[in-house]
Amino acid sequence: MSSGSDQQDIKREKILEAAYQRFLHYGYSKTTMNEIAGDLSLSKALLYYYFPDKSQLYTAVMRKLAGEYLDKLQNKLNKFTDLKEAFVSQINTQHDFIVKNYNFFDFFRLNEQNLPDTIWEIITEIHQAEMVLLSAAIQLEAEKGRIKPVNNPGEIVDLLLYALHGVRVSAVSHKKVMFPQKEHLDEIHAKRLLLVDIFVKGLMY
Amino acid sequence: MSSGSDQQDIKREKILEAAYQRFLHYGYSKTTMNEIAGDLSLSKALLYYYFPDKSQLYTAVMRKLAGEYLDKLQNKLNKFTDLKEAFVSQINTQHDFIVKNYNFFDFFRLNEQNLPDTIWEIITEIHQAEMVLLSAAIQLEAEKGRIKPVNNPGEIVDLLLYALHGVRVSAVSHKKVMFPQKEHLDEIHAKRLLLVDIFVKGLMY
DNA sequence: TTTTGATAATTTTGTTAAAATAGTCAGTTT
DNA sequence: AAACTGACTATTTTAACAAAATTATCAAAA
Numbered sequence: 001m002s003s004g005s006d007q008q009d010i011k012r013e014k015i016l017e018a019a020y021q022r023f024l025h026y027g028y029s030k031t032t033m034n035e036i037a038g039d040l041s042l043s044k045a046l047l048y049y050y051f052p053d054k055s056q057l058y059t060a061v062m063r064k065l066a067g068e069y070l071d072k073l074q075n076k077l078n079k080f081t082d083l084k085e086a087f088v089s090q091i092n093t094q095h096d097f098i099v100k101n102y103n104f105f106d107f108f109r110l111n112e113q114n115l116p117d118t119i120w121e122i123i124t125e126i127h128q129a130e131m132v133l134l135s136a137a138i139q140l141e142a143e144k145g146r147i148k149p150v151n152n153p154g155e156i157v158d159l160l161l162y163a164l165h166g167v168r169v170s171a172v173s174h175k176k177v178m179f180p181q182k183e184h185l186d187e188i189h190a191k192r193l194l195l196v197d198i199f200v201k202g203l204m205y
Numbered sequence: 206m207s208s209g210s211d212q213q214d215i216k217r218e219k220i221l222e223a224a225y226q227r228f229l230h231y232g233y234s235k236t237t238m239n240e241i242a243g244d245l246s247l248s249k250a251l252l253y254y255y256f257p258d259k260s261q262l263y264t265a266v267m268r269k270l271a272g273e274y275l276d277k278l279q280n281k282l283n284k285f286t287d288l289k290e291a292f293v294s295q296i297n298t299q300h301d302f303i304v305k306n307y308n309f310f311d312f313f314r315l316n317e318q319n320l321p322d323t324i325w326e327i328i329t330e331i332h333q334a335e336m337v338l339l340s341a342a343i344q345l346e347a348e349k350g351r352i353k354p355v356n357n358p359g360e361i362v363d364l365l366l367y368a369l370h371g372v373r374v375s376a377v378s379h380k381k382v383m384f385p386q387k388e389h390l391d392e393i394h395a396k397r398l399l400l401v402d403i404f405v406k407g408l409m410y
Numbered sequence: 411t412t413t414t415g416a417t418a419a420t421t422t423t424g425t426t427a428a429a430a431t432a433g434t435c436a437g438t439t440t
Numbered sequence: 441a442a443a444c445t446g447a448c449t450a451t452t453t454t455a456a457c458a459a460a461a462t463t464a465t466c467a468a469a470a
Contacts, residue, residue, distance in 0.1 A: 005442085032431060043445045048433065159372065159400055166371010167364065195364055202407030210411090237462060248414045253464060413470070420463065425456100432451065439444070 012050055014040060020061045020104070027106030028058055058107065059118045065104070066122050069097045070129050077133045083147060084200040086137040090130060091164065091196060095189045102182055131157050138203075147203040160199055167191045217255050219245060225266045225309070232311030233263055263312065264323045270309070271327050274302045275334050282338045288352060288408070291342040292401040295335065296369065300394045307387055336362050343408075352408040365404055372396045 018039045022031040037044040051057040080086040135153040223244045227236040242249040256262040285291040340358040
């Protein structure tokens with residue numbers, strides 16, 4: 001990382017920030033490279049000096065957000081006292097993250113099926129980081145004897161994360177896909193808390 | 206239902222069957238009304254005598270399938286001995302149903318976002334029927350004192366069904382949407398069994 | 411009442427041209 | 441040399457249109 005000069009890193013950050021604001025307000029497809037350059041009073045060509053193309057600029061922003069998200073998650077998980085608390089932290093942190101950056105993910109809602117591979121890589125990275133953190137939490141809880149011994153914590157975490165992912169808004173607007181509507185986020189959040197509650201009890205003796 | 210003559214009903218059934226075969230092999234968009242008519246050596250116009258339009262023909266087939274699915278589910282759920290068994294029945298029956306009719310749902314995979322309302326109505330009907338059956342199972346189990354008393358069984362069933370719905374194939378092919386790939390169905394099925402196992406335990410004392 | 415051939419209406423597909431935007435590069439500035 | 445730009449090219453998106461395929465209708469026949 002950061003093989004360039006400090007000056008370069010600072011400019012890179014500025015571009016990232018300007019791009020983030022644009023993507024957050026207008027989404028990927030309604031943001032042009034010209035506009036981002038204009039916001040910074042730079043030429044478009046300079047953007048290409050710092051980033052190979054538009055999608056990799058978007059990806060870089062996404063990567064930054066992911067880093068911030070994981071940092072926050074890690075901080076919270078450093079001081080959990082029981083497993084449920086750990087899972088709840090995950091849900092809450094993710095909820096806040098989604099709410100805050102909702103419009104940024106327009107890109108996801110539109111492309112749905114065929115997101116670029118780089119995006120999937122980041123999603124996978126996040127998923128794996130969560131796996132590590134939460135698996136450790138399970139392990140610890142098992143060692144303390146508060147839940148049944150688990151031979152494969154990763155499998156359990158994986159299952160829970162996917163189950164949580166599936167918790168979408170109920171019958172009325174059954175028409176759900178991978179990305180929920182903004183109005184439903186709180187309802188989803190509540191359901192997830194309930195699921196975690198039941199799930200954790202299911203892991204106990 | 207069936208306000209027409211027996212003859213009419215028989216013909217209707219034949220059309221439904223021919224349409225089902227076509228949809229199963231080629232999916233909705235690659236099936237033309239001419240082809241269905243051709244399979245039965247009828248004129249296309251006759252299809253419109255029996256069904257108002259193509260999408261309602263598809264819907265009628267779907268409705269029939271849904272009926273068969275729910276019948277099977279109801280039969281199994283009539284003789285469950287504990288709650289886990291009931292949930293497992295649901296998973297198994299649904300799994301068989303999806304495997305058998307996989308190609309029929311091409312329509313779903315393609316349209317994804319904007320399925321016609323009639324389709325959503327059927328999905329909602331199925332969901333509600335499942336809710337009734339499984340809620341009753343929970344109620345019964347609670348009365349027998351095998352799980353904690355539940356003030357709102359529907360909420361629990363709803364949660365489980367959505368959680369199960371979210372159980373998709375893991376990290377590698379993270380690229381999943383509402384409809385899983387055929388090769389992954391068995392893996393998903395196994396995960397769902399595990400989830401039900403934990404979930405049911407979580408409902409116990 | 412059931413069925414059809416002929417025909418109308420609509421949707422899909424393919425073509426093209428224009429506009430918008432992404433992306434490149436020779437050359438200038440610091 | 442590193443940071444930067446204006447002018448350029450390449451690619452993608454959009455709109456307009458015609459042709460083809462398909463859905464849907466209907467008057468008349470069986």
